[in-house]
Amino acid sequence: MTARTLYDKLWDAHVVRTEEDGTALIYIDRHLIHEVTSPQAFEGLRLANRGPWRTDSLLAVPDHNVPTTSRNEAITDPVAKLQVDTLEQNCQEFSITEFNMGDIRQGIVHVIGPEQGATLPGMTVVCGDSHTSTHGAFGALAHGVGTSEVEHVMATQCLIQNKMKNMLVSVDGQVQPGITAKDIVLAIIGKIGTAGGNGYAIEFAGEAIADLSMEGRMTVCNMAIEGGARAGMVAVDQTTIDYVKGRPYAPTGEVWDRAVAAWTDLKSDEGAHFDKVVRLDAASIQPQVTWGTSPEMEVAIDANVPDPESEADEVKANGMRKALAYMDLKAGMPVTAIQLDKVFIGSCTNSRIEDMRAAAAVAKGRKVAANIKLAMVVPGSGLVKQQAEAEGLDVIFKEAGFEWREPGCSMCLAMNADRLEPGERCASTSNRNFEGRQGQGGRTHLVSPAMAAAAAVTGHFINVNDL
Amino acid sequence: MQKFTEITGIVAPMDRPNVDTDAIIPKQYLKSIKRSGFGPNAFDDWRYLDPGEPGMDHSKRRPNPEFVLNQKPYDQATILLARENFGCGSSREHAVWALDDFGFRAVIAPSFADIFFNNSFKSGMLPIVLDATVVEQLFKEVESDKGYQLTIDLESQKISKPNGDVIPFEVDEFRKYCLLNGLDDIGLTLKHAADIRTYEETRKQQAPWLF
Ligand code: SF4
Numbered sequence: 001m002t003a004r005t006l007y008d009k010l011w012d013a014h015v016v017r018t019e020e021d022g023t024a025l026i027y028i029d030r031h032l033i034h035e036v037t038s039p040q041a042f043e044g045l046r047l048a049n050r051g052p053w054r055t056d057s058l059l060a061v062p063d064h065n066v067p068t069t070s071r072n073e074a075i076t077d078p079v080a081k082l083q084v085d086t087l088e089q090n091c092q093e094f095s096i097t098e099f100n101m102g103d104i105r106q107g108i109v110h111v112i113g114p115e116q117g118a119t120l121p122g123m124t125v126v127c128g129d130s131h132t133s134t135h136g137a138f139g140a141l142a143h144g145v146g147t148s149e150v151e152h153v154m155a156t157q158c159l160i161q162n163k164m165k166n167m168l169v170s171v172d173g174q175v176q177p178g179i180t181a182k183d184i185v186l187a188i189i190g191k192i193g194t195a196g197g198n199g200y201a202i203e204f205a206g207e208a209i210a211d212l213s214m215e216g217r218m219t220v221c222n223m224a225i226e227g228g229a230r231a232g233m234v235a236v237d238q239t240t241i242d243y244v245k246g247r248p249y250a251p252t253g254e255v256w257d258r259a260v261a262a263w264t265d266l267k268s269d270e271g272a273h274f275d276k277v278v279r280l281d282a283a284s285i286q287p288q289v290t291w292g293t294s295p296e297m298e299v300a301i302d303a304n305v306p307d308p309e310s311e312a313d314e315v316k317a318n319g320m321r322k323a324l325a326y327m328d329l330k331a332g333m334p335v336t337a338i339q340l341d342k343v344f345i346g347s348c349t350n351s352r353i354e355d356m357r358a359a360a361a362v363a364k365g366r367k368v369a370a371n372i373k374l375a376m377v378v379p380g381s382g383l384v385k386q387q388a389e390a391e392g393l394d395v396i397f398k399e400a401g402f403e404w405r406e407p408g409c410s411m412c413l414a415m416n417a418d419r420l421e422p423g424e425r426c427a428s429t430s431n432r433n434f435e436g437r438q439g440q441g442g443r444t445h446l447v448s449p450a451m452a453a454a455a456a457v458t459g460h461f462i463n464v465n466d467l
Numbered sequence: 468m469q470k471f472t473e474i475t476g477i478v479a480p481m482d483r484p485n486v487d488t489d490a491i492i493p494k495q496y497l498k499s500i501k502r503s504g505f506g507p508n509a510f511d512d513w514r515y516l517d518p519g520e521p522g523m524d525h526s527k528r529r530p531n532p533e534f535v536l537n538q539k540p541y542d543q544a545t546i547l548l549a550r551e552n553f554g555c556g557s558s559r560e561h562a563v564w565a566l567d568d569f570g571f572r573a574v575i576a577p578s579f580a581d582i583f584f585n586n587s588f589k590s591g592m593l594p595i596v597l598d599a600t601v602v603e604q605l606f607k608e609v610e611s612d613k614g615y616q617l618t619i620d621l622e623s624q625k626i627s628k629p630n631g632d633v634i635p636f637e638v639d640e641f642r643k644y645c646l647l648n649g650l651d652d653i654g655l656t657l658k659h660a661a662d663i664r665t666y667e668e669t670r671k672q673q674a675p676w677l678f
């Protein structure tokens with residue numbers, strides 16, 4: 001048999017049939033749904049008199065719209081409330097498991113899947129959300145789909161797909177102390193560009209990736225989409241298996257042993273062909289900060305904001321000028337001189353327990369700077385929150401002047417009340433710095449949790465290692 | 468799904484790379500549980516000078532005169548000419564619905580983000596990838612001729628320019644077939660229900676933990 005990549009193996013194991021032109025029907029093992037991209041899909045099912053093909057493959061959770069203030073309060077925004085209620089009704093009507101707002105297991109869809117063991121190695125995972133790539137950290141084929149495809153998967157358990165190309169991103173060697181998964185992935189996007197992965201499934205490999213915890217791998221895969229790739233993935237190893245073991249949806253007993261035996265093959269074969277290979281030297285990665293309105297517009301913390309006049313590509317230079325104007329930054333100014341108004345620690349990129357710990361370690365014994373109007377920490381799920389509180393992290397944050405909230409997407413996309421006002425500047429651990437992403441006219445800089453906490457306590461960007 | 472066969476229409480230029488789906492339809496409008504009505508809010512942040520919220524009467528808001536789609540004749544455009552990586556970011560299909568509701572039937576760009584590209588076909592919108600130099604030339608022609616029109620013929624996979632020049636384009640066979648006939652792909656897939664069941668049976672033996 002010819003040597004295959006991890007993606008090839010996952011693809012081959014899920015092909016139901018292939019048409020002459022190469023279009024294939026791919027079987028979907030896990031389908032996660034949330035309130036924003038599912039209502040029209042359920043409506044479509046009803047209109048066509050169809051039902052879900054396999055209810056037990058579905059898991060639903062409201063996350064985008066939910067308030068992060070007390071869970072005892074009802075949602076005040078009537079439009080958001082209707083959407084959350086609609087999800088609940090749809091799940092009841094079609095007998096789909098839902099972790100509703102009162103459930104300790106509720107949280108951001110990409111946090112709860114792995115946390116529950118609902119995401120397993122070797123699975124195909126889809127969700128009507130582009131950050132579904134997160135689940136690829138488990139050696140799974142996971143990607144975002146649009147609402148029509150949400151309906152298609154519910155109705156048929158399959159997706160119509162053309163095979164993507166294979167890309168290997170290898171982060172060689174070890175990172176320096178204090179460098180996190182977020183810095184690694186921002187550096188990767190800076191290198192390949194936001195369109196670099198278009199048409200590809202990316203496998204992240206190399207010593208620095210293998211050294212990461214599962215949570216770190218999830219952070220990296222989460223942002224594969226910011227590099228243009230629908231799917232990002234990491235091979236299965238002992239770290240993966242140790243993480244999955246004992247989770248509520250994970251297999252047990254004899255089936256567990258069989259599963260583990262099958263999962264050990266979930267890696268690229270020696271000599272497998274990649275259409276594109278990108279290598280990064282781990283040791284050269286510095287703490288990263290984005291300066292612009294696209295995730296590829298990033299620099300190391302000790303660098304200066306780049307100058308469009310030294311960019312040869314005119315289309316790119318134009319994009320840079322627009323970004324600088326929107327962000328109200330001057331080319332050539334040091335990144336450390338950028339003063340902030342708000343700090344957001346959360347989102348499906350960085351809201352797991354290790355992220356909470358990293359931010360708390362910086363916040364401990366310090367105070368949020370006077371110029372910071374709001375510094376908020378939003379855990380990724382009720383269980384992350386519970387764990388953090390058991391470790392006393394909430395007390396550390398509150399003593400330092402951070403707000404400690406209930407789980408949800410929150411200020412990652414500002415569909416609820418958590419948002420930036422026009423002109424406000426935010427250090428955020430989320431994944432998108434697009435114009436208006438965190439509120440109309442708001443300015444977003446993407447960083448790691450430790451860097452966000454460091455920015456909160458100093459009021460500007462600073463290398464967390466220099467604190 | 469609406470059919471796409473041949474269209475002739477005004478081309479609106481959107482001269483910036485990486486136009487993301489947050490820009491095409493901002494998040495506050497995603498709270499809708501409907502599939503239509505997004506047109507007045509396509510490019511909301513760029514299109515209006517005052518902030519918008521769902522439920523507003525958008526005809527009473529202040530349009531941004533600088534924004535291309537507020538200018539005549541581009542408010543009547545049915546073809547959008549764009550730059551690299553159009554539709555990047557969020558998977559929201561609402562972005563396609565908003566463009567469709569505005570009146571667009573096709574988008575031409577040197578490259579698209581994968582999910583947007585895929586979503587387009589589901590609503591009968593045709594995304595066309597052309598070489599960057601061809602797109603550059605189209606931008607030049609559009610800029611020097613307000614009201615510039617193109618004809619897109621899906622069957623023959625050809626774009627005709629006003630001067631008679633023809634640009635061929637690529638499209639997947641299956642997607643073309645669905646677009647030309649306005650087919651619902653769920654119905655097509657369900658024709659293979661027996662294959663899906665056979666797959667499930669085999670898979671249950673090999674990997675019972677997936678069921
Ligand atoms: S946290 Fe942000 S990026 Fe993640 S699913 Fe929620 S809105 Fe999307």
